[in-house]
Amino acid sequence: MGNSRLTIVNVRLPLADERLYYTLRAEGGRWTEVAAQDGYLERSEPYAPFDAEGAVRAECLDAEGKVALPGFADVHMHLDKAFSLPKVGNVSGTLGEAIANYAASAGTFSKEEILSRIMKTALQAVSYGTSAIRTHLDFHAAAGRRVALQSVEAALEAKERLAPYLELQIFPMFSYRSSTASDVELFEEALRMGVTGVGGAPHIADEPERNIDLIFSLAEKFDRPIDLHTDETDDPEMKTVLYIADKTTASGYGGRVTVDHLCSLASMPPAEAASVIARMAEAKLSAVTLPAANLYLQGRGDSAAVRRGVTRVKELAAAGIPIATASDNVHDPFHPFGRGDMLQIALITAYGAHMGAPSDLRLLLRMATEIPASIMGLRGYGIAAGNAADLVLLDAVTPDELFTKLPDRRWIYRAGRWLKFAPPEAGWEVPELGEQWTAYRRYGL
Template sequence: MAKAGAGGAVLEIINARLPLADERHYYTLRAENGVWTAIGRQSGRLEPGGYLSLDMPEGAYAKRLDAEGKLVLPGLVDAHMHLDKAFSLPWAANRSGTLAEAIASYSRQAPLFAKGEIKARMTRMALQAVSYGTTSIRTHIDVHAEAGARVALRSVEAALEVKEKLAPWVRVQIFPMAPYRAQPGFGMELIGEMLAMGVDGIGGAPHLADEPEAHIDRIFELADRYGCPVDLHVDESDDPGMRTCVYIAERTAAYGMGGRVVAGHLCSLSAMNPEDAAYAIGRLAEAGVAAVTLPAANLYLQGRADRRAVRRGVTRVKELAAAGVPVAAASDNVHDPFHPFGRGDLLQIALITAYAAHMGAPSDLRQLLRMITEIPAGIIGISGYGIKAGCEADFVVIDARSPEELFAMQPERRWVYRAGSCLAAAAPPAAWADPALADEWAAARNVGFAGVLAER
């Protein structure tokens, strides 16, 4: 399998608009060997003599292209997904729509999933996200230690194999979630084994543990021993008294891990009074803890017990950002008991964030684009990211001429590149440009889950 961008290819694109830098002007972009070598501002729109239109089917494979004023973003970064759970809803139902039933339903079903099925679902979800422009994913993986080591390790083994298989097309980071129901020693021993296997860091949901602070202590002790980052589900609750985020900030500062700890969800911040929320946000900012909002799943799950003024559950995005906390927006769950909808499209997630966080001003729209590109790239530690000389040429061309048009129209037509090679083109019908990638996609979808059920 050839690595994307290999072979010494040169790619040049004219008349591109860069909404994260200077959308008022057109730019010429040049990449060699999958790396940007020059980003030049044009004095005006160039005539396309010798350049192919992106709309032409052969344009997907051409090396001299005319963007025709379309927006070009660096490859989108999904900082919080659950690839292992994606498309599991047919087997793990959630009739009440509550977080509690979602956890219980998936926990019952997880030991029955064969590794082949998990890999097929993960592959399908990852490649579906790629088709919408995502080139980097951080996935959280459930660790069902109460079902025994064999079951607990199965999803991580599947994730590591998928990560390697899909490496030419998408970066995948793997964060197993520290078990909070198993015996602490056994649970942390499993996470240590997974770190030795090659996962990228430690996840978890300590607010669900019987003793959240003790669980947080064990996570940070292990992270310090292995020198790895921490990415936690934090205070995914409507209870304003749920404040493990403050203790996480304290542990982050105590271990000197600023910039290497992420807090996802942070739903309880939205339920607190403004003074308490400001205090908690201040502690996160001081400690250097980043945040990820998961608006789709939280809008769906939270506020289920409310009978008047139903709470949205989405964290205080604007207040976190104003305090200096890096805030990304991410997909979370797709077609599983935690969230029956979604498709792994970060432009859709950015739009949902805009609705939920009341972000509609021109400056907000540009911030939202950063929340699915530059900010999550920094949060999950991608080096050499962006449309600038010396960075890897991962990018997506979107059929819109401004952020306003992008958010209003949510264009389906997108051209996705990884390391300077076209992965997916918007030529009708939309197709994978890399035949090997198309084969992987077909294999993942054609499993249909009927075949893998026989493996159980």
């Protein structure tokens, strides 16, 4: 943790009371005071923390009414796959081809290449203000021990290297094919290596209910949370989430199970969807929408009235279900775009879920910060006295302006120091990492 002192005045906190100006004080990498001001304080220091030479200007900065948020929490990314599109294509653009093509290529990647992709993508996300990421990892047990475990090994190494910049959670995805006893043993080895939780995609499993049973048994045995790709399809008859809800209740796992995508909900008639959502709420499930990837992937079989693929965000939130938004895939066969920018993802969520009212915009900011942080179980999160002094100061004065401008200028304070990044054309270089960061260039990324 850093030992520097910092005071920021005239800052707006939209997750608190955006009508007020606040003074923030930090010391030793923790907030010591977060206080509402009586009004605007006249000061001379500019809000940009660095001068033209890149040196820190002062310990006391004037935010000039700019918005500050706690570091973004991205609760669903695939860092191991990111930037693999040049090597693993997808001509049809379908989810099916993406799954098949990546599985066929998994054995061709080295651990070093996967590590480089994870580092590049995670640090690019940090440069946009992210302070925590939950990454889902492919676990190709059928390809053998080396292939299955090398993504886990790479992610664990990246977690250590990235610790000064963000918290990385690791969720390998349990095989969606009928798993043998040896497959289960191999996954248990991954859990013993220190991964955070158990992931999976049971809706595409050969035997979905058996797959869910195995996932829960592994999670219970090792006392780990569960985070599952769930019903990522336009088919309204796909409702594996109901079995997940039943299993969650029976296992006493309420509050420790997250279900992602939930695209089939959007295809169901409203009354049917409401019944499913009510059961999810009863089971205390958390949810994640992945709007960028699902707007791209879903609806490809529709010739008219093309479905959007984004789940029923507003209905889930209204039911009291914690729902976050997240990046999912970045420049890979599942989604050829993206950059790990949670403010951009929040904006895409607004488009995909028809969320533009002032209250919607405030909810979207919480869906990119507080809600995913709660789902991830992050401790000491948020701009409050005693918490870790992590924030992103953005070049906008209201939430409305944030979504309109999508400001590129963002100043990131993490663990008692300002982080410095070179411009995008320089490859988002992080000087402190040196060769650890630039190694990705060996793979043409």
